[in-house]
Every structure is written in C-alpha cells, then in structure tokens.
Amino acid sequence: MTSSIPLWQDEPYDPRPPLEGQVRADVCVVGAGAGGLATARRLLDAGLSVVVLERAEVASGASGRNGGFFIAGAAPMYHDARRLWGRERAAAVHAATLAAQREMLEVAEAVGARSEFRVGGLLRLAVDEVEADDVRSNAAALAEDGFPGQMVGENDLPDPLARPGRAGLLFPHDGSVHPVRWLRALAGALQSRGTRVFEHSPVVGLPAADGDGVRVTTPAGVVRCDRAVVAMDGDLAALVPSARSVRPRRLTMLATAPLGRAVLPFPVYARHGHEYVHQTADGRIALGGFSDLDGDASWTARAEVSGPVQARLDRWLLEELRVDAPVTHRWAGVVGFAEDPLPRCGPVPGTDGRVLALGGYNGTGHVQAWVASRVVADLVVTGTSPAAGLYASVDA
Numbered sequence: 156m157t158s159s160i161p162l163w164q165d166e167p168y169d170p171r172p173p174l175e176g177q178v179r180a181d182v183c184v185v186g187a188g189a190g191g192l193a194t195a196r197r198l199l200d201a202g203l204s205v206v207v208l209e210r211a212e213v214a215s216g217a218s219g220r221n222g223g224f225f226i227a228g229a230a231p232m233y234h235d236a237r238r239l240w241g242r243e244r245a246a247a248v249h250a251a252t253l254a255a256q257r258e259m260l261e262v263a264e265a266v267g268a269r270s271e272f273r274v275g276g277l278l279r280l281a282v283d284e285v286e287a288d289d290v291r292s293n294a295a296a297l298a299e300d301g302f303p304g305q306m307v308g309e310n311d312l313p314d315p316l317a318r319p320g321r322a323g324l325l326f327p328h329d330g331s332v333h334p335v336r337w338l339r340a341l342a343g344a345l346q347s348r349g350t351r352v353f354e355h356s357p358v359v360g361l362p363a364a365d366g367d368g369v370r371v372t373t374p375a376g377v378v379r380c381d382r383a384v385v386a387m388d389g390d391l392a393a394l395v396p397s398a399r400s401v402r403p404r405r406l407t408m409l410a411t412a413p414l415g416r417a418v419l420p421f422p423v424y425a426r427h428g429h430e431y432v433h434q435t436a437d438g439r440i441a442l443g444g445f446s447d448l449d450g451d452a453s454w455t456a457r458a459e460v461s462g463p464v465q466a467r468l469d470r471w472l473l474e475e476l477r478v479d480a481p482v483t484h485r486w487a488g489v490v491g492f493a494e495d496p497l498p499r500c501g502p503v504p505g506t507d508g509r510v511l512a513l514g515g516y517n518g519t520g521h522v523q524a525w526v527a528s529r530v531v532a533d534l535v536v537t538g539t540s541p542a543a544g545l546y547a548s549v550d551a
C-alpha cells in the first residue's frame with residue numbers, strides 16, 4: 156500500500172489548537188514552514204512578542220514535502236547565478252546561504268534537532284559529457300570566488316551512478332535533513348520561549364493595515380499586531396496579490412521501503428538539478444524530479460502527484476540506482492517560482508511597511524528562506540537590513 160502522505164510527515168503528531176477570539180502581539184507571522192519559523196525565531200530573539208498562524212500544521216507545506224536536501228546556494232548553479240545577477244550579487248547570495256547553514260546547525264543543536272541533519276557532502280552529478288563541461292565551469296567559478304566545491308572524476312562517483320563521461324562536483328557543507336522533525340522541534344522551542352503557535356488557523360485575505368496597526372483574520376479569531384509577516388512560498392500570491400511574479404509549481408517525490416543496504420554515500424542531484432535523491436538514516440531512498448516532464452501541468456497550486464512523473468521516477472530508481480524496493484510514499488508539494496529567479500522579501504506595497512512577505516525560492520527554499528527571514532526580521536526590528544539587496548522586493 157502506497158501512502159500519499161509525505162514520508163517526513165508520516166509520524167504521529169498532535170496539532171496545537173486553532174486561534175479563537177482576539178489576541179495581541181507585536182508581530183503576527185503567517186505560515187509555519189521554514190520561512191515563517193525562521194522569521195518568528197529572529198523576532199523573538201529581538202525581544203518582540205510573536206503569534207504564528209498556520210493554515211494546517213507546522214511543516215505541512217513545501218517545508219514538509221520537500222526532498223530533504225540541506226543545500227547552500229541559490230536555485231541557479233553558481234556560474235549561472237553570476238551570469239544572471241552579476242558576480243557581486245551571486246557571491247553575496249552564496250556566502251549568505253553558507254552562513255545560514257552554519258547558523259541553522261547551531262539552532263538545531265540548541266533545539267535538540269541537530270541529529271536530524273546529516274552533513275557529509277552533496278554531489279552535483281553531470282549525466283553526460285555536455286553537462287560535465289557545465290559542472291567544470293561551475294567548479295571554476297566557485298574556486299575563483301573562494302567557495303568550496305571539489306570535482307569528482309567518473310571513476311570516483313558512487314558505484315550505481317558511475318558511467319563513462321560522467322563527472323561530479325562535491326559540496327562538503329551540504330547534506331540532508333529530516334525537515335519535519337527539525338521544524339517541529341524549532342516550533343516547539345519557539346513555543347516554550349513564549350511564541351503562540353496556532354494550527355488549523357487559515358488567514359483570510361491580506362492582513363489589513365489600519366490606523367491602529369494590523370488586523371490578521373482567521374475564521375474563528377483575530378490577531379491585532381504592529382506588523383504582519385506573510386511567509387508562504389507557493390501560496391504567496393494567493394494572499395499577497397502584488398507578489399504575482401511568484402508562481403505556484405508542484406514538484407514530485409517518492410520514497411521506498413528501507414533497503415537494508417547502503418546505496419548512496421551522500422545526497423545527489425543530477426541532470427542540472429532536475430533529479431534529487433538521497434538515502435535516509437533508516438535506509439530508504441527519497442527521490443524527486445522530472446518537473447520538466449510534468450511540463451505545463453506542473454504550474455499548479457494543487458499538491459497532486461503526477462502519474463507520468465511517478466512512473467518516470469520508478470524507472471529512474473531501477474535504471475540509475477538499480478533499486479527495486481517497494482515504493483511506500485508518493486507525494487507532491489507546491490513551491491513558488493520567480494522567473495529571474497530571485498526570492499522575494501520585504502514590505503508589501505500599499506501597507507505602509509506594516510505587512511511584509513517572503514517566498515519564491517524556486518525549489519531551493521530550505522536555506523534561502525533562512526536568509527530571507529533575516530532581511531524581513533531586520534526590516535521589522537530596525538527598518539533597514541544590511542542584506543536587503545540580496546533578493547528582490549515583493550512587487551518586483
């Protein structure tokens with residue numbers, strides 16, 4: 156029997172009660188994924204009182220439906236980011252994500268979730284000679300700007316993936332994470348420090364700024380606050396109309412039963428990052444990809460699996476990894492894509508700086524949301540952020 160629940164969410168969980176009645180806080184954060192919880196933590200550290208409102212449950216969105224990669228950098232490969240955004244901005248974004256990884260590991264340690272992270276390197280695999288040239292250009296650009304990344308020749312690739320003409324680039328700072336256990340631990344730690352987290356509390360409409368602050372409304376309650384932060388990636392434009400450049404897109408995953416043998420020594424993303432695969436601590440294969448095969452159907456806000464993509468993932472398992480273990484979980488998640496492809500963060504136009512938003516990570520939000528949360532929290536607390544120029548503004 157295959158479950159449509161994401162592997163990471165397939166564990167017992169007792170959700171917090173929904174918001175009922177009126178509460179007051181300095182800041183209301185909408186969305187309890189990686190972006191919302193990271194923002195809530197920074198605001199709490201700055202001494203502000205915070206309420207988090209979540210439509211469903213903590214990490215029920217993309218943050219609990221993803222591949223579980225703990226990966227630095229932006230959505231484009233580093234050399235492509237330099238071409239698209241200029242060398243200075245690409246380097247600043249890359250450095251910010253490396254710093255974010257370090258900070259996330261420290262926070263994970265502090266909240267008792269460090270063991271959910273496995274940091275032992277991540278391989279970018281070139282599946283043919285043309286891509287191998289691209290990987291070498293990527294490695295050269297990283298080296299030129301002083302960032303880690305080590306070429307791996309075809310003979311040193313992990314056994315099932317080694318083929319003539321292939322090559323890899325190993326990032327020592329990357330790895331994998333059990334995203335739901337990590338974020339549930341983070342939410343629990345924030346709550347124990349006084350943050351109020353309400354689950355099954357969907358916010359209805361853009362938080363409204365008026366003379367008295369901001370009003371955030373759910374079906375059974377209201378939060379009155381000085382500022383609201385909307386931290387939704389794929390759903391961002393649904394609540395923040397000016398973020399229309401962030402389009403929802405589904406990505407597809409599967410997981411197998413535990414194999415009882417080691418197949419992959421570290422996570423791998425292949426074919427320009429289209430496919431991503433790793434072996435979990437309990438020996439399962441978690442594999443995602445083929446959004447290009449999903450084509451126009453992938454541009455949807457519905458987290459429904461695609462039959463053809465799942466069938467192609469099954470074939471990839473067999474042909475690339477030689478794994479024929481039963482598939483136990485098949486799921487999809489929705490992320491926000493922007494064409495440039497820069498994440499969005501900052502004030503929402505027309506709200507007098509009282510409502511801010513972040514999202515649009517093009518499928519690489521786990522670490523980038525941590526970076527964007529810094530910009531937004533700085534803006535809330537001080538009105539400026541030294542990292543404000545990294546990403547695009549919400550109405551760009």
Ligand SMILES: Cc1cc2nc3c(=O)[nH]c(=O)nc-3n(C[C@H](O)[C@H](O)[C@H](O)COP(=O)(O)OP(=O)(O)OC[C@H]3O[C@@H](n4cnc5c(N)ncnc54)[C@H](O)[C@@H]3O)c2cc1C
Pocket residue numbers: 185186187188189190191208209210211212213214215216217218219220221222223224225226356357358359386387388389390394405406407408431443487488489490491513514516517518519520521522523524
């Ligand atoms: C299949 C897949 C693979 C991926 N792989 C990776 C990867 O390996 N590494 C990586 O870095 N990134 C990956 N990503 C992307 C990454 O998961 C996301 O970019 C990131 O989790 C976004 O975090 P977020 O908090 O902004 O959004 P989300 O996690 O989507 O959180 C937004 C939250 O807002 C809630 N919400 C929505 N509407 C409302 C409302 N009206 N009121 C209240 N709450 C609301 C949602 O329920 C949700 O919990 C992947 C994504 C998918 C789907």
